[in-house]
Amino acid sequence: MNSFFKAVLLIGVMGLAACTNPDRYGAGGPGGAGGIDSSGLGANDPDSPAYFQQTIGDKVHFAVDQHTLTAEAQATLARQAEWLIGHPSYSALIEGHADEQGTRIYNINLGERRANAVREFLISRGVAGNRITTISYGKERPLALCSQESCYAQNRRAVTVITAGAGV
């Protein structure tokens, strides 16, 4: 029993420590600008991550259970690739997401497929592979919360998060 109480105390301390950390997603939440301060010149500065996020477009969307890139997604990603090539001091983290209509583990795998489809496309447009990492959130981080297709369509997404650093 003693070890259990120690464990509870330990978890309590860990919880407190976690609370003092800044939001791990940065101000923009899971789809945001990777914690980079985008308050300065903001979206009007074509060299800023905020410009990438808002003007170029950091999100592409997918059909139900699909990871193929639509023509619209390819157009967005072509612009993303161009920006990344012109801004070699930044890297990209591709987040893959799914809507809630699927089992948790399958959706994690589906999100990984989506993130990877985006990564491959960016590489095919000339972005160095070592500048692009992927992560899947499956259905864990929905952007739109209703349980209707209007929300599901927004959640079936891959988000390109710009981070400082030239790659791994």
Added chain:
Amino acid sequence: MTLTRVPFVRAAAVALALLAPAVAAEAQNGPLRIEITEGVIEPLPIAIPDFVAETPAAAEMAQQIARLVAADLVGTGLFREVPKDAYISRITSFDSPVQYADWKAINATGLITGAVGLGTDGRLVVKFRLHDVFSDTQLGEGLQFAGTTSSWRRMAHKVADAVYSRITGEGGYFDSRVVFVAETGPKGNRKKRLAIMDYDGANVQYLTDSSAIVLAPRFSPTGDRVLYTSYESGSPQIMMIDVASVGRRTLLPAGEGMSVAPSFSPDGNRVVFSIARGGNSDLYILDINSGVQTRLTDAPSIETAPSFSPDGRFVVFESDRSGSQQLYIMPASGGEARRISNGAGRYGTPVWSPRGDLIAFTKQNKGRFHIGVMRTDGSEERLLTASFLDEGPSWAPNGRVIMFSRESQGENGAPALYSVDISGRNTKRVPTETFASDPAWSPLLP
């Protein structure tokens, strides 16, 4: 905590007493016996008077233990409790002869008598007997459990397990725990923690903090460790946590890709899971002690959510190699996979029953989610539930009950835990203080 279990009475001719025809008795007054596989069951009336306090200090506990035994049994949907105000006899001494006529008169088919003693050293001793009222006899021997007062719930569960076992012929499941994901916060940014509780929601302990997303925990065969998927390192990785010390570790070297959905082999030495790299997910088996990894599948599709057969020879998993999620079984040593799901819709999260006879799964069809079971050859598919979103079945230790997550819809939608019999009866919410998902049942505790 130690629990000792000793028979203290030799009962005579138990099996004979069971089988002896209760001559011309009405159905309700038949033998103290439930066949769980029957289609519709009239709950068996059973009397559970407060246990006798053998020391004054044990009075409150004697009452609480009897109430918990009753809650366990009534909670199965197989029993109903005869109301106390109908009692004719009172049980004031554990060893006095039972006046069976008094219990027959109120149609109690079964009667549980018990006694609780509390030693000056804080040691709790619980004794009970199960009576087959219409046969004027005891069913099985009396049993005695001893432990610390803090383990009183476990002792009550053990009494209920013994009663359930004797009447149904099945193993019990009340003295067991459930590991699950406790969830708090808004739908768009849920905080998740691994937690463990008794099967009935009591005694919750948190194993991790909420700084990283955690998913899909699974108990080891002895209940001492839990495998799960965590975002602690940034991306999803399989981890193992020791329940007693809450010490945790990753199981794979960094840079292996995204690993998810780990599950123990029946001997507790191996883990089956999936790794995804470059948009493709395949199954692997890891030997925990040597660290050696064996690749099980090599297909361009998503192979994931694996579960061992109880003999360790096979693995059931889901794959979308046919174009949609379906269930497959393959040898754990590698080889060809055989598709077992054949109905309309998509099938995922297969889990092999501890009895070996059935596979539980999540089915998605026409916008609804179901928990279902099928035989290991895919035949006799039965859907047990239907809702906006049911998923992630886990078997009770006796293979008769399934616990799963049910999520409500909309902006305030949230998950909760439910259980259902494999007959499809008795769907009910398992109480938790937070939202909860991904339950996994432990084996029966020793």
